[in-house]
Amino acid sequence: MIDVCLLGTGGTVPLPDRWLTSLLVKWNGKSILVDCGEGTQIALSQQRKSPKEIDTILLTHYHADHTAGLPGLLLTMAKSERTEPVTIYGPKGLEEILQGVFIIARYVPFEIRYKEIRNREESFMIDDMKITAFALQHSVPCFGYSFELARQPKFDVQRALKLDLPKMYWGRLQKGETVEYEGKVYTPDMVLGDPRKGIKLVYATDTRPVPYIESHAVNADLLIAEGMYGDPEKIENAKENRHMMMQECASIAAKANVHELWFTHYSPSMHDPWQYEEELKGIFHNCIIAKDGQNKDLAFQE
Amino acid sequence: MIDVCLLGTGGTVPLPDRWLTSLLVKWNGKSILVDCGEGTQIALSQQRKSPKEIDTILLTHYHADHTAGLPGLLLTMAKSERTEPVTIYGPKGLEEILQGVFIIARYVPFEIRYKEIRNREESFMIDDMKITAFALQHSVPCFGYSFELARQPKFDVQRALKLDLPKMYWGRLQKGETVEYEGKVYTPDMVLGDPRKGIKLVYATDTRPVPYIESHAVNADLLIAEGMYGDPEKIENAKENRHMMMQECASIAAKANVHELWFTHYSPSMHDPWQYEEELKGIFHNCIIAKDGQNKDLAFQE
Secondary structure (H helix, E strand, O other): OEEEEEEEOEOOOOEOOEOEOEEEEEEOOEEEEEOOOOOHHHHHHHOOOOHHHOOEEEOOOOOHHHOOOHHHHHHHHHHOOOOOOEEEEEEOOHHHHHHHHHHHHOOOOOOEEEEEEOOOEEEEEEOOEEEEEEEOOOOOOOEEEEEEEEEOOOEOHHHHHHOOOOHHHHHHHHOOOOEEEOOEEEOHHHOEOOOEEEEEEEEEOOOOOOHHHHHHHOOOOEEEEEOOEOOHHHHHHHHHOOOOEHHHHHHHHHHHOOOOEEEEOEOOOOOOHHHHHHHHHHHOOOEEEOOOOEEEEEOOOO | OEEEEEEEOEOOOOEOOEOEOEEEEEEOOEEEEEOOOOOHHHHHHHOOOOHHHOOEEEOOOOOHHHOOOHHHHHHHHHHOOOOOOEEEEEEOOHHHHHHHHHHHHOOOOOOEEEEEEOOOEEEEEEOOEEEEEEEOOOOOOOEEEEEEEEEOOOEOHHHHHHOOOOHHHHHHHHOOOOEEEOOEEEOHHHOEOOOEEEEEEEEEOOOOOOHHHHHHHOOOOEEEEEOOEOOHHHHHHHHHOOOOEHHHHHHHHHHHOOOOEEEEOEOOOOOOHHHHHHHHHHHOOOEEEOOOOEEEEEOOOO
16 A cells, blocks of 8 residues: 655745645655655644655755755754665756755764666666656656556465465465475466556656656556646746646546546646636546645555 | 844744744835745745845854755745845855755846855944844854844924024935035034934844843844743753753843843744743743744834
């Protein structure tokens, strides 16, 4: 199960009633934060989420509305007596950004590891979660992220019983290991059923609606993506500053056949994104105009 | 008249219901901001104050709860189409801090001028406001600031009428200029009455209760100062981290004979600073346990 909490839904400028867009992804005792603008640590506190537990921070790009909360967050994690390292991922230029962060934060008593994403697409594992960074089209290098939690096939007890293998070895087969016993080799496929659908979450903000988003979002359980503007007259602003209209975003969700779509990263000029709800549901029915603190548990389907 | 707005009252960590301590001082079309922690731009917005108008930023010291909001504030000022320069004052090390700010903020389209305060006490004028930075005792170099607005003596029409000087010259005498007319020299003291009390505002946070605060706060109309803790058991924390107890702060206000005292910079551990109100009023009667947005117009007294 993945616990998803969209801490804020604003773009560009934090507002008194709208935190900047940031996502907290929790599963299996692990916590990943995506982006950290000014105020994200307050949004975490408001949602009663502990900053101490964040192991990994994924940065989409280096505009300040996605990074300026890092000094404060890291210091608050320090005050909560975190001692374990934190790993930060982001586009090229991360080392310089962290220099800026440490000038302002000064003393952070735990280790910060950092990894720059150098290719248009890169995957890495955090625990059993496969994360893929994929390039978006913004005014500076920017990445979307997909989170995939695979599901083990069902263990077929009837098939296992037919093997001459003591039960004490079953667990290893179930974990995907090969077992040798009395000169015979046993492989997981002998006891495991058909592949089962895992969970996929995809996050894409600060981008024009490039096909790359759709291909990554295919069949996702949840797509969280940018809806900077709803007013069709804003299309030139969207193109100029490399942002995505709500309608463009809904079309991607429809083509990618996602299960559910959440809009986020609203322009400060858009006071009421809900006014476009009916139109957007006409493009993609299962869309939600997310609010700060929007959350959901994504579970394996039975 | 000085328009004083305490944007936040928190210390160390911004909370969902308490912004970090920051002060906005406005007079005569000029705006000075003192400190800018994470969220200060949101607090400004909540108080319907325009960040665009801030000409000067005074920094007390370089702990992140007093500086980490600078990248966001400067970018929001840029979005509001400010083009005039902004001047930032602070202790030694300001240049490095601003390097960090610009790494995170990246592009700020107006000029930032900066002036490091190198002495234990330094005064400078901003328009007709005399500002004095004075050293406090914190774990890093830290300054308090006093703001003094002088008041011109009253123009004595009866005395002016007795001079052989046409009325068209009166205005220059009133402004403090010397006038020569038909071979005679006229000086301002010939038409001005007794000196009149101006307005004094004093701000001191992040410090032990050193005598220097008292000497600067003497007869101030308003002292805004740190009350990090109210619980007497916290005195060791206060000493160790160089902070001031509410009781210590109230004693300074009493000895300095200030007109009014506002407490600020409450520890995140102190959820209810108002529980100490009665005790504090016993030490200094005219004290206010300030809330975010506490404001007052300081006017010349009649």
